[in-house]
Amino acid sequence: MSYAATHDQHDDHHGAPKSFFQRWCMSTNHKDIGTLYLIFSLTMFFIGGSFAMLIRAELFKPGMQLMQPYFFNQLTTMHALVMIFGAIMPAFVGLGNWMIPLMVGAPDMALPRMNNLSFWILPFAFLLMLSTLFLPGGGPAGGWTMYPPLSLQSDSLAYVVFAIHLMGISSIMGAINIIATILNMRAPGMDLLKMPVFVWSWLITAFLLIAVMPVLAGAVTMLLTDKYFGTNFFNPGGGGDPVLYQHIFWFFGHPEVYIMILPAFGIISEIVPTFARKPIFGYKAMVFAIACIAFLSFIVWAHHMFAVGLPLGAEIFFMYATMLISVPTGVKVFNWVATMWGGSMTFETPMLFALAFIILFTIGGFSGLMLALVPADFQYHDTYFVVAHFHYVLVTGALFAIIAAAYYWLPKWTGNMYSEFWGKVHFWNSVIWVNVLFFPQHFLGLAGMPRRIPDYNVAFANFNMISSIGGFLFGATQLIFVGVVIHCAFFSKKKATDRVWEGAKGLEWTVPSPAPHHTFEVPPVINDDELAHGHVND
Amino acid sequence: MTSGGIRRSFTAAAALALASFGSVALAAPGPWQLNMARGASTWSQVPYHLNNIALGVCTVIGVLVFGAMFVAMFRFRKSRGAVAEKWSHNTTVEVIWTTIPVLILITLAYLATGGLTSWADTTGSQMTVKVTGYQWKWRYDYVDYMGKSIDKVGFMSKLDSQSDQTRQLGSGLDPFAVKVGDESTYLLNVDKPLVVPVDTKIRFVITSGDVIHSWWVPATGWKIDAIPGIINAAWANFTAPGTYRGQCAELCGQDHGFMPIVVVVKSKADFAKWLAEQEAHSAAPAAAPQTAQVAAPAVAKQG
Numbered sequence: 001m002s003y004a005a006t007h008d009q010h011d012d013h014h015g016a017p018k019s020f021f022q023r024w025c026m027s028t029n030h031k032d033i034g035t036l037y038l039i040f041s042l043t044m045f046f047i048g049g050s051f052a053m054l055i056r057a058e059l060f061k062p063g064m065q066l067m068q069p070y071f072f073n074q075l076t077t078m079h080a081l082v083m084i085f086g087a088i089m090p091a092f093v094g095l096g097n098w099m100i101p102l103m104v105g106a107p108d109m110a111l112p113r114m115n116n117l118s119f120w121i122l123p124f125a126f127l128l129m130l131s132t133l134f135l136p137g138g139g140p141a142g143g144w145t146m147y148p149p150l151s152l153q154s155d156s157l158a159y160v161v162f163a164i165h166l167m168g169i170s171s172i173m174g175a176i177n178i179i180a181t182i183l184n185m186r187a188p189g190m191d192l193l194k195m196p197v198f199v200w201s202w203l204i205t206a207f208l209l210i211a212v213m214p215v216l217a218g219a220v221t222m223l224l225t226d227k228y229f230g231t232n233f234f235n236p237g238g239g240g241d242p243v244l245y246q247h248i249f250w251f252f253g254h255p256e257v258y259i260m261i262l263p264a265f266g267i268i269s270e271i272v273p274t275f276a277r278k279p280i281f282g283y284k285a286m287v288f289a290i291a292c293i294a295f296l297s298f299i300v301w302a303h304h305m306f307a308v309g310l311p312l313g314a315e316i317f318f319m320y321a322t323m324l325i326s327v328p329t330g331v332k333v334f335n336w337v338a339t340m341w342g343g344s345m346t347f348e349t350p351m352l353f354a355l356a357f358i359i360l361f362t363i364g365g366f367s368g369l370m371l372a373l374v375p376a377d378f379q380y381h382d383t384y385f386v387v388a389h390f391h392y393v394l395v396t397g398a399l400f401a402i403i404a405a406a407y408y409w410l411p412k413w414t415g416n417m418y419s420e421f422w423g424k425v426h427f428w429n430s431v432i433w434v435n436v437l438f439f440p441q442h443f444l445g446l447a448g449m450p451r452r453i454p455d456y457n458v459a460f461a462n463f464n465m466i467s468s469i470g471g472f473l474f475g476a477t478q479l480i481f482v483g484v485v486i487h488c489a490f491f492s493k494k495k496a497t498d499r500v501w502e503g504a505k506g507l508e509w510t511v512p513s514p515a516p517h518h519t520f521e522v523p524p525v526i527n528d529d530e531l532a533h534g535h536v537n538d
Numbered sequence: 539m540t541s542g543g544i545r546r547s548f549t550a551a552a553a554l555a556l557a558s559f560g561s562v563a564l565a566a567p568g569p570w571q572l573n574m575a576r577g578a579s580t581w582s583q584v585p586y587h588l589n590n591i592a593l594g595v596c597t598v599i600g601v602l603v604f605g606a607m608f609v610a611m612f613r614f615r616k617s618r619g620a621v622a623e624k625w626s627h628n629t630t631v632e633v634i635w636t637t638i639p640v641l642i643l644i645t646l647a648y649l650a651t652g653g654l655t656s657w658a659d660t661t662g663s664q665m666t667v668k669v670t671g672y673q674w675k676w677r678y679d680y681v682d683y684m685g686k687s688i689d690k691v692g693f694m695s696k697l698d699s700q701s702d703q704t705r706q707l708g709s710g711l712d713p714f715a716v717k718v719g720d721e722s723t724y725l726l727n728v729d730k731p732l733v734v735p736v737d738t739k740i741r742f743v744i745t746s747g748d749v750i751h752s753w754w755v756p757a758t759g760w761k762i763d764a765i766p767g768i769i770n771a772a773w774a775n776f777t778a779p780g781t782y783r784g785q786c787a788e789l790c791g792q793d794h795g796f797m798p799i800v801v802v803v804k805s806k807a808d809f810a811k812w813l814a815e816q817e818a819h820s821a822a823p824a825a826a827p828q829t830a831q832v833a834a835p836a837v838a839k840q841g
Binding site (some may be wrong): 278279362459 | 543572599603607616623639651658668709768787791
């Protein structure tokens with residue numbers, strides 16, 4: 001429809017620059033920058049994953065086998081920092097870069113040069129951070145949360161703080177770009193309440209990013225001045241307070257965890273209707289639920305701190321606010337199930353990952369609800385129960401959604417179909433081993449195994465060994481994904497159609513596959529029937 | 539609401555917990571242990587029952603939601619000839635599935651609030667022990683017992699030497715061989731345990747001399763952070779004599795995994811005897827280890 005109407009005007013347009021350097025390093029094209037983000041994210045996923053493999057290898061059986069405890073602490077710290085800031089967040093920014101302009105009918109991002117800068121900061125930030133592993137004194141070892149006074153004992157603090165500043169600048173610029181694109185660059189007729197849920201989820205996420213990344217920058221800067229410039233923000237000997245850092249950090253940290261899950265909600269809300277061939281149930285409720293969750297994320301930060309000795313009133317307030325989040329989150333899960341109900345479902349790989357997301361993310365939500373109950377949290381806090389909880393929401397939540405999105409849009413990006421057989425092999429291995437990996441960690445936590453320990457009592461041996469076996473196989477399974485992507489991009493003989501999926505709706509499916517270097521240079525004519533949410537009155 | 543009240547209201551719903559999740563009072567974690575232990579203090583029942591209730595609620599909701607999903611996946615597949623319907627909205631069901639979770643949450647919040655309130659009440663304690671965390675050991679100072687202040691009874695408590703030798707990289711020693719009697723105590727034993735009396739409301743005041751630690755004995759039902767410059771308070775009343783083991787629960791540096799906690803609960807008579815011995819010893823003051831002299835500035839707890 002819309003693309004056909006304007007198609008001939010693209011014919012005389014230039015394609016991608018021929019020179020490798022010009023095309024990739026100097027790019028201002030949202031698709032190329034999106035690709036760069038996604039490749040960067042996949043690289044970081046394997047670096048962070050290799051840290052996880054070493055952690056699981058050390059924890060394979062009781063006794064110290066492979067490394068000194070301090071190096072183990074560096075691994076857990078770096079695993080988290082790399083996965084959060086290097087793998088999950090850039091993957092969502094990459095997906096947003098690629099898809100938001102295509103979904104709202106814009107020719108590119110609103111600020112293309114800033115887009116280039118916000119990507120190219122990242123490799124340098126991570127080089128700086130990862131280089132600390134090879135410096136005398138080693139990398140950061142105080143946990144990704146960097147609680148003082150412990151984090152102040154680290155020699156690499158300044159490197160990490162500077163790297164975090166760079167990542168923060170990158171995230172803020174990315175967020176500004178996404179907001180400007182969504183608010184200013186929509187094609188005429190693409191009303192806010194006709195936008196795909198994925199675009200909505202990114203709009204809200206971008207506001208969260210702008211709100212909290214400066215808070216993190218402030219917190220780590222105070223660490224820096226406490227260590228090197230004689231301030232006493234967090235030093236009780238000088239009238240400071242270590243708990244103040246935790247309040248500031250988690251005021252960033254809790255919205256941050258929703259930054260990592262709201263775009264995933266958006267992705268699932270695109271995929272489920274496509275493969276159920278039925279419009280999403282309760283579009284407005286879905287958008288409203290995301291906004292609710294975003295708001296609540298600002299008033300629940302102290303649920304990470306139930307054991308620091310908060311006053312009773314504060315513990316009660318943060319418990320109630322936290323429990324409240326399960327209402328909008330529940331609405332989202334129910335709506336996805338209602339979208340499937342009465343549909344006509346097929347189960348291609350993106351749909352399989354989306355269904356696994358719904359079930360396994362919900363399990364992570366259940367343990368989240370249990371963690372919200374303060375008296376129970378006094379037992380769960382800082383145990384493997386928490387580790388299991390946040391890996392269910394981040395691995396089978398955020399990561400599964402990213403993988404689902406990659407399978408869903410890969411044909412549009414490359415013009416070729418991926419191998420459905422190998423996609424399914426990847427899916428079934430992932431979904432089985434990830435549960436072998438993380439489910440027993442609930443038991444370990446409940447039985448009393450603290451997190452972030454390199455060695456443990458022999459009572460924890462059985463489940464740790466099972467968890468490690470699951471971990472190695474889950475890690476190895478992800479190599480299949482790389483194979484599928486490379487095959488799809490370069491070797492697949494099966495050409496993708498423009499629409500790719502029978503039930504797919506929305507502007508991104510009106511452009512050819514692969515999407516040409518420039519799209520929508522003339523705004524498309526919007527036909528409400530062809531939008532996923534063109535006639536939404538709910 | 540008292541913890542006894544919680545226990546009563548939980549009795550019916552406790553049946554929801556799966557049989558395999560049933561638990562006995564464990565002093566230390568057991569192999570293949572699936573659920574939280576009941577603990578051994580008057581208050582430790584609260585998290586235990588709350589955990590079981592919440593788990594039961596989540597299991598029921600999970601069975602319903604995932605059940606509906608699986609029914610949808612089998613009934614509404616294209617390969618079975620399902621034709622997609624057009625509807626995308628139903629106000630009635632949306633109101634229902636927003637209201638029911640709210641009601642469940644109110645119930646859970648009510649139970650949790652009662653339990654939390656009883657936890658926060660440290661008044662009426664018959665004994666006070668000061669706990670100080672250090673990298674990487676604990677110090678215990680006995681402050682008062684039965685209204686009488688105690689002088690100079692205090693000691694450091696660190697990982698036992700057998701665990702310490704075994705845990706060294708490349709030690710070649712078997713962690714399964716670290717035992718006290720029949721109990722495997724690898725990384726869960728100390729040179730000198732904290733000794734307290736049974737059936738006594740003990741107030742713990744907890745702080746740290748360097749970085750943040752967290753004092754956690756699962757049998758008490760709680761953990762609380764040991765923070766430099768801040769003194770936190772919590773209480774426990776052990777219901778049975780025994781040896782209860784725990785660990786530091788806040789990352790505190792390289793040996794965070796190697797600073798266990800052992801509490802030996804004795805009968806009141808045995809404890810009185812033990813305390814008298816300690817007081818006699820302290821007449822000739824034991825040299826405190828170097829680190830113990832790092833003074834924690836005593837700033838009043840916030841709030």
